[in-house]
Amino acid sequence: MSRSFLSYLPSRKIVASLLIATVAVTAHAQYSGLGAESVSPETLKKYAPPALPAEMANKLKKMFDISSPGMGMLSPDKKTLYFTWRVTGQSHVWKIDGPKSFPVQLTSGLDAVTISEVAPNGKFLILSKDVNGEENPGLFKLDLKTGLIEELYRQKKVQVGLSFITDDSEYIYYTANNKKPESYSIYKMKLADKSVETVYDGDGVWGISDEKNNGASLLLYKYLGSKQNEFYEFDAKTKKLTPILGQNEKEEYDISYSANPNEFLVLTNKLGNFKKLYKYNPKAAKPELESITKDLNFDVSGFSIDHKRTRIVYNINRDGYTELQAMSAKNFKPIQIPKFPGADHVFAGKTTRDGQMTMLGIVTSKAPRMGYSYDWASKKLTQWVVPSAPEVDLSKFSVSELMSYQTRDGIKIPMFVRFPEKCKLTINLKTDCPVVVHFHGGPEGQSEPGFSTMAQAFVNEGFIFAEPNVRGSDGYGKAWIAMDNGPLRENVIGDIEDASIWIKNNWTKTNGDKLQVGVMGWSYGGYSTLMAMTRFAGAYEAGVALVGMSNLVSFLNNTAPYRRILRISEYGDPVKDKDALMKLSAVTYLDRVKSPLMIVQGANDPRVPVGEALQIKEALDKKKIPSQLIVFADEGHGSAKKENQILEIGNTLEFFKKHLK
Numbered sequence: 001m002s003r004s005f006l007s008y009l010p011s012r013k014i015v016a017s018l019l020i021a022t023v024a025v026t027a028h029a030q031y032s033g034l035g036a037e038s039v040s041p042e043t044l045k046k047y048a049p050p051a052l053p054a055e056m057a058n059k060l061k062k063m064f065d066i067s068s069p070g071m072g073m074l075s076p077d078k079k080t081l082y083f084t085w086r087v088t089g090q091s092h093v094w095k096i097d098g099p100k101s102f103p104v105q106l107t108s109g110l111d112a113v114t115i116s117e118v119a120p121n122g123k124f125l126i127l128s129k130d131v132n133g134e135e136n137p138g139l140f141k142l143d144l145k146t147g148l149i150e151e152l153y154r155q156k157k158v159q160v161g162l163s164f165i166t167d168d169s170e171y172i173y174y175t176a177n178n179k180k181p182e183s184y185s186i187y188k189m190k191l192a193d194k195s196v197e198t199v200y201d202g203d204g205v206w207g208i209s210d211e212k213n214n215g216a217s218l219l220l221y222k223y224l225g226s227k228q229n230e231f232y233e234f235d236a237k238t239k240k241l242t243p244i245l246g247q248n249e250k251e252e253y254d255i256s257y258s259a260n261p262n263e264f265l266v267l268t269n270k271l272g273n274f275k276k277l278y279k280y281n282p283k284a285a286k287p288e289l290e291s292i293t294k295d296l297n298f299d300v301s302g303f304s305i306d307h308k309r310t311r312i313v314y315n316i317n318r319d320g321y322t323e324l325q326a327m328s329a330k331n332f333k334p335i336q337i338p339k340f341p342g343a344d345h346v347f348a349g350k351t352t353r354d355g356q357m358t359m360l361g362i363v364t365s366k367a368p369r370m371g372y373s374y375d376w377a378s379k380k381l382t383q384w385v386v387p388s389a390p391e392v393d394l395s396k397f398s399v400s401e402l403m404s405y406q407t408r409d410g411i412k413i414p415m416f417v418r419f420p421e422k423c424k425l426t427i428n429l430k431t432d433c434p435v436v437v438h439f440h441g442g443p444e445g446q447s448e449p450g451f452s453t454m455a456q457a458f459v460n461e462g463f464i465f466a467e468p469n470v471r472g473s474d475g476y477g478k479a480w481i482a483m484d485n486g487p488l489r490e491n492v493i494g495d496i497e498d499a500s501i502w503i504k505n506n507w508t509k510t511n512g513d514k515l516q517v518g519v520m521g522w523s524y525g526g527y528s529t530l531m532a533m534t535r536f537a538g539a540y541e542a543g544v545a546l547v548g549m550s551n552l553v554s555f556l557n558n559t560a561p562y563r564r565i566l567r568i569s570e571y572g573d574p575v576k577d578k579d580a581l582m583k584l585s586a587v588t589y590l591d592r593v594k595s596p597l598m599i600v601q602g603a604n605d606p607r608v609p610v611g612e613a614l615q616i617k618e619a620l621d622k623k624k625i626p627s628q629l630i631v632f633a634d635e636g637h638g639s640a641k642k643e644n645q646i647l648e649i650g651n652t653l654e655f656f657k658k659h660l661k
Contacts, residue, residue, distance in 0.1 A: 031554060031558065031609070031611035031614070031615055032557070032558060032611075033558060033609065033611070034558050034559065034560070034605070034606060034609030034610065034611065035134070035603070035604055035605075035606065035609070035610070036132075036603040036604050036610075036633065038609070038610060038611060039603050039610055039614070039631070043614070043631070044603060044631060044633045047617075047629045047630055047631040048630075048631070048633070049630045049631075049632060049644070049647040049648070049651060050630070050651060051647075052646070052647065052650040052651065052654065053654070056650050056653065056654060057646060057650060059457075059460070060457060060646045060649060060650050060653075061646060062390065062391050062392055063392065063453045063456065063457050063460075064453060064642050064645055064646055064649075065388070065389075065390055065391075065392075066368060066387070066388065066389045066390075066392055066394075066453050067085065067086060067087045067368065067387065067388055068368030068369045068370070068371075068385065068387035068388075069083045069084070069085040069087075069094065069103070069371065069385040069387075070083040070084040070085060070115075070371070071083065071349035071350070071359040071360070071361045071369075071371040072084070072115070072349070072350070072359060072371060072384070072385070073115060073117070073118045073349075073350045073359070074118070074350070074352050074357060074359065074373060075118060075122050076118070076120060076121070076122040076352065076353065076354075077122060078352065078356070078357060078373075079097060079098065080095055080096065080097050080098075081095065081096050081371075081373075081384045081385070082094070082095050082106075082115055082118055082125060083095070083096075083115065083371075083385065084113070084114045084115050085103070086642065087388070088105070089641055089642035089643060090110070090112060090640075090641060090642070091112040091113055091114055091640070092105060092106070092107045092108060092113050093105075093106045093107045093113050093114070093115050093125065093127060093142070094106060096384065096385070099373075099382050099383060099384045100383065100384065100385075100386055103385075106125075106142060106147065107127065107142070107149070110131060111129040111130060111131050112129070112130045112131070112640055113127055113128070113129050114127065114128045115127060115128075116128050116139070116161075116162040117162055117164070117165050119165055119169045120165060120166075120167050120168070120169050120353055121168075121169040122144070123143070123144055123145065123169065124141050124142055124143050124144055124169075125141070125142040125144065126139060126140070126141060126142075126152075126162050126165065126172060127139070127140045127141070127142055127149070128140075128161070128162065129154070132604045132634045132635065132636065133602050133604045133605065133634075133635045133636020133637060133638075133640055134604045134606065134636060135159065135560075135606050135607075135636055135637070136156070136157055136158060136159050136160075136606075137154075137159070137160065137161070138151065138152070138153055138154025138155070138160060139151075139152040139153045139154070139160055139161075139162055139172070139174060140152055140154075141191065152172070152189065152191075152194060153174065153176065153189070155176075155178055157181075158176055158177060158178045159176065159177050159184075159562075160174055160175065160176040160178075161174060161175050161176075161207075162174050163175060163186070163207070163208040163211075164208070164211055164215075166214040166215060167214055167353075168214070169191075170190065170191060170192065171188055171189060171190055171191065171214075171215070172188070172189050172191060173186065173187070173188050173189075173199065173208060173211070173215055173218075174186075174187055174189065175187070175206065175207050175208070177561075177562070179201070180203070180561075181560070181561040181562075182203075182204070182205075182561030182562055182564070182565060183202065183203045183204055183205075183206070184204075184205055184206045184207060184562075185198060185199075185200065185201045185202070185206070186198075186199040186200040186201075186206060186207075186208060186218070186220070187199060188215065199215075199218070199234075199236065200218075200220065200234060200239075200241075202222070204222050204223070204224075204565070205222060205223040205562050205565055205566070206220060206221070206222050207220070207221055208220060208221075209221045209231065209254075209255055209256060210255070210256040210257050211257075212257055215236055216235075216236050216237065217233060217234070217235060217236070217257075218233070218234040218236065219231060219232075219233055219234075219244070219255060219256065219257060219264075220232045220233075220234050220241070221253075221255070223565065223566060224246075224250070224565075224569070225250070225565065225566060225568065225569025225570070226444065226566045226567065226569045226570040227252040227444065227481070227569075228246075228249075228250045228251065228252065228569055229246055229252065229253055230243070230245065230246030230247050230249070230253075231243075231244040231245050231246055231253055231255045232244055244264060244282060245264075245266065245268075245280070245282075249270075250569075251268060251269075251270045252268060252269060252270075252275075253266060253267070253268045253270075254266070254267040254268070254302070254303070255267070256303075256304075256305055257305070257309070258279060258305070258309070258329065259305070259309035259310070259329035259330050260279075260330070262281050262282070262283045262284075263279055263280065263281045264279070264280045264281075264282075265277060265278070265279060265280075265292075265303065265305060265312065266278045266279070266280045266289060267300060267302070267303055268289070269299070269477070269478040270289070271289060272478075273477040273478050273479050274296065274297060274298060274299050274300075274477050274478070275299040275300045275301065275478075276291050276293050276295075276300055277291070277292050277293040277300050277303055277312070277314055278290055278291050278292060279292050279332070292327070292332040293314065296316065297477075298316050298317055298318045298319070299316070299317045299474075299475060299476075299477065300314050300315065300316055300317075301315045301316065301317040301322070301475070302314065302315045302347075303315070304348065304351070305329055306329075306351040306355040306358070307351070307353045307354075307355065308353070308354065308355040309329050310328075310329055310330075310355045311326055311327065311328060311329050311335055311355070311376065312326065312327050312328075312329050312332075313325070313326045313337075313348040313351075313358065314326070314327075315347055315348075317446075317474075317475045319402060319414065319475075320402070320414065320416065320446060320447070320448045320449060320469070320475060321344055321345065321448075321449065322344070322345035322346060322347055322363075322448075323346060324337060324346040324347055324348060324360070325337065335376075337374070338360075338374065338379075338381050340362050342364055343362050343363060343364055344363050344364055344365060344400075344448070344449045344450040344451075345361070345362070345363040345448070345450055346360065346361070346362055346363075347360070347361050348360055348361075349361055349371075355376070356375060356376060356377065357373045357374060357375050357376070358373070358374050358376070359371060359372070359373055359374075359384075360372045360373070360374050360381075363450045363451055364450070364451060365397060365398070365399040365400060365449060365450060365451055366394050366395060366397045366399070366451070367387065367389075367394055367451060368387035368389070368451055369387070369451065370383060370385070370387065371383070371384050371385045372384065396421075397451070397456050397459075398418040398419060398420065398421075398455075398456065398459045398465075399418070399449075400416040400417065400418055400449035400450070400467075401416070401417050401418070401419070402414065402415075402416055402449070403415050403416070403417050405468070405498065405499055405502035405503065405506075406498075406502055407494065407495055407498040407502075408494060408498055408501075411471070411495075413468050413469065413470055413471070413495055413498070413499070414468070414469045414476070415447075415466055415467065415468040415469070415499070416447055416448070416449050416466070416467045417464065417465070417466045417467070418455055418456075418458075418459050418464070418465040418466075419431075419433075419459070419464055420433060420459045420460070420462055420463070420464070422462070423462065423464050425507060426510075429506055429507050429508065430507070430508055430509065430510045431464065431507060431509070431510075431515070432509050432510055433462050433463060433464050433515075434462075434463055434464070434515060434516040434517065434518065434656070434660040434661060435463065435464040435465075435466055435503055435507070435515055435516070435517045435518070436458055436463045436464070436465055436466070436517075436518045436519070436520060436656060436660075437466045437467075437468065437499050437500065437503070437517060437518070437519045437520070437540070438455075438465060438466065438467045438519075438520050438521055438525065439467075439468065439470070439496065439519070439520075439521035439524070439525035439528035439529065440467065440469070440473065440521065440524070440525050441521065441522050441523030441524045441525050441526075442472070442473065442474065442523070442524045443472045443473070443484060443524040443570065444472065444473070444474045444481055444570075445473065445474060445524070446469055446473050446474045446475040447467035447468065447469050447473075454649060455467075457649055457653065458653065458656075461653050461656075461657060462661070463518075463656065463660075466499070466503070468495070468499050470484075470492065470495035470496065470499075470528075471483040471484055471492040471495055472484030472485075472489070472492065485569070485570060486569075486570075486571065486572045486577065486580075487572065487577070487580050489571070489584055490580070490583065490584065493531065493535075493584065494536075496519075496528050496531055496532050496536060496539075497532065497536035497539045500517045500519070500532075500536075500539040500540050501539065503515060503517055504517060516541045516660040516661070517539075517540050517541060517660075518540055518541060518542040518543060518544070518656045518659070518660050519532045519533070519539075519540040519542075519543045519544075520543065520544040520545070520546065520652060520656075521545070521546065521548070522546040522547050522548070522638050523546075523547050523548065523607070523608060523637065523638070524548070524549075525546070525548070526545040526546045526547050526548020526549070526600075526608070527545075527548040527549045527550075527552075527586070528548075529543045529544065529545035529546075529548060530543075530545045530548050530549075530550055530586035530597075530599075530616070531584075531586050531589075533545070533586070533593060533595060533597045534586040534587075534588075534589035534590060534592055534593055535586065535588075535589040535592065537589070537592035537593055537594045537595065538592075538594055538595070540595060541595050541596075541659060541660055542595055542596045542597075542598075542655065542656055542659035542660055543595065543596075543597050543598070544597075544598045544599075544600065544652045544655055544656070545597070545598070545599050545600070546599075546600040546601075546638065546648070546652075547600065547601055547602060547605055547607070547608045547613075547637050547638055548599075548608065548612070548613075549585075549608055549612050550585065550586045550587050550612045550613070550615060550616035551582075551585045551586070551587045551612065551615065551616075552571050552572075552574075552581040552582070552584055552585045553574045553578055553581050553582060553585065554609075554611065554612065554615065555567075555608060555609070555612055556568060556571065556573075556574040556581070557574050558609045558611060559606070559607060559608065559609065560606045560607065563606075563607055571584075586616065587615070587616055587619060590616070590619055590620060590623060590625065591623065593620065593625050593627075595659075596626065596627075596628075596655070596658075596659045597620070597627045597628070598627070598628040598629075598630070598651070598652070598655045599613045599616065599617055599627065599628070599629045599630070600613075600629075600630045600631075600632075600648060600651075600652070601613035601614075601629070601630070601631050601632070602631070602632045602635035602636045602637060602638065602639065603631055603632065603633050603634075603635070604634070604635060604636040605635075605636045605637045606636060606637070607636075607637045608637065610631065613629060613631065614629075614631075617629040628655070630647075630648075630651060632644050632647075632648070
């Protein structure tokens with residue numbers, strides 16, 4: 001299934017919007033616009049990231065030199081693997097001609113390049129290129145014979161994503177918001193002459209979920225809000241749009257064509273607390289969702305069906321750990337797949353068009369992701385890529401422990417904790433190491449165990465690193481994730497403060513004193529940090545908010561148009577719910593700040609505008625409240641370039657070392 005648009009939502013990568021603006025000078029005044037054009041060169045220079053001490057820079061350079069290629073996509077003849085790799089410090093496309101062979105770099109330059117698809121004829125790749133975190137990538141064609149790259153579509157401030165290539169390798173289907181920033185049209189391009197045909201124009205966030213017969217039938221989705229969507233079948237010949245599921249609902253669906261006529265595969269939590277995989281025939285006498293996955297008290301977190309419609313692979317999210325299972329696409333009987341003892345996560349990547357091989361990704365706590373191909377007929381498992389970890393002893397990496405803390409209203413919050421060896425809790429819960437609590441983004445994200453160079457960097461500096469999954473997090477069922485929607489957030493926002501309260505009440509220093517606890521996070525985790533340091537001032541001794549929202553009203557008014565559609569359903573409407581949103585905004589509580597705060601932001605961020613960081617810094621300065629701001633001129637929603645990641649994490653570590661030790 002294709003999710004070219006959605007692939008940028010969650011992991012920190014894509015959007016579009018107009019760029020205007022100045023910054024507010026009071027907590028309730030609001031800037032307008034987003035992007036680097038809204039920031040003066042003088043401001044960027046003033047808040048440029050400070051250089052790191054040589055010792056810290058060297059340690060982090062080694063840590064961030066640990067890398068693993070992406071799982072990649074096999075060529076049609078299965079002899080070459082094409083993949084994305086950031087080993088140079090920037091994302092580029094590489095290839096290896098055989099398992100564990102020498103990698104060859106195929107792209108270069110300043111753009112962040114990722115692979116979108118391998119042509120069925122094996123002659124070219126479709127690539128996506130973005131620059132400086134703007135999240136407005138274009139589509140390009142890489143000729144594998146000449147190595148030359150041809151631009152297919154790129155337009156300033158337009159977000160474009162590949163949906164699929166036809167079997168004859170002559171056409172691509174893609175989505176772009178080139179007509180309205182908040183609406184996505186579907187296009188078909190003939191690669192021979194780059195002529196373009198509009199397939200479907202509709203207002204809103206549209207995309208292609210699946211297709212049949214080289215685009216004769218398209219399964220389209222439209223997003224109505226966060227985890228709210230509807231699906232339609234589109235007949236390319238008649239242009240008829242037939243509703244399938246989701247109309248007049250506020251439910252989450254993920255749908256693809258089944259192997260059986262008139263049938264669809266549907267992943268949803270509509271009928272229960274947890275997501276299950278169902279079959280659904282809208283033409284049946286009595287259409288209904290029929291479960292094809294066993295009844296578990298865990299989410300089926302994702303699925304895919306191969307191009308030939310022979311088998312379904314799907315993941316189960318078991319308390320943050322990821323399991324992979326498979327079944328026949330015809331009769332839904334289980335298919336045995338390899339087991340990986342000790343793996344925190346096992347998931348499937350791209351399957352070859354003939355259905356013969358699927359790429360698998362294996363993640364443990366002590367090694368970067370390993371990529372394997374699995375031959376379904378011979379049951380042969382082959383490792384293709386070899387991760388690198390120069391000058392780093394991976395055996396010393398900490399393993400996440402699944403723990404929990406209790407909130408003021410008696411709810412247990414899952415929390416993954418990594419301990420430095422010298423900081424393990426004694427039998428009477430004593431340690432002399434400070435704690436850093438890292439809140440995930442989303443807010444529908446989920447902190448997970450597994451390999452993390454970022455987390456290990458904190459462990460190496462002597463910090464206990466704790467990652468809670470507060471109410472509103474994904475992976476724990478429909479009821480849990482919905483607990484912070486709109487005005488309900490007021491009921492559970494205290495989970496942020498309760499993490500520190502519980503740690504200080506239950507873990508103590510060997511001399512009996514309370515532990516020093518810091519807080520940090522990116523995106524919604526940055527928002528959580530700002531709330532921790534303002535509304536819940538005193539709970540944490542220091543905080544670092546990265547690309548976080550300081551004012552939910554100004555954030556919703558200025559984020560990219562497609563993000564606004566998705567976020568209003570999560571947070572509330574900036575007009576109708578303004579008072580409630582201001583009550584849930586950090587700028588409302590600046591007078592309470594009593595501990596050191598650092599704010600980190602990317603100037604090109606299209607999700608959380610740079611104005612969110614500038615307005616809170618300016619307001620704190622006016623109140624003579626000490627704070628620090630770092631703005632990366634060449635980054636967006638979080639740092640993507642390796643040298644900037646080192647500066648970002650390094651300055652965060654130096655800040656916590658200064659204020660927690």
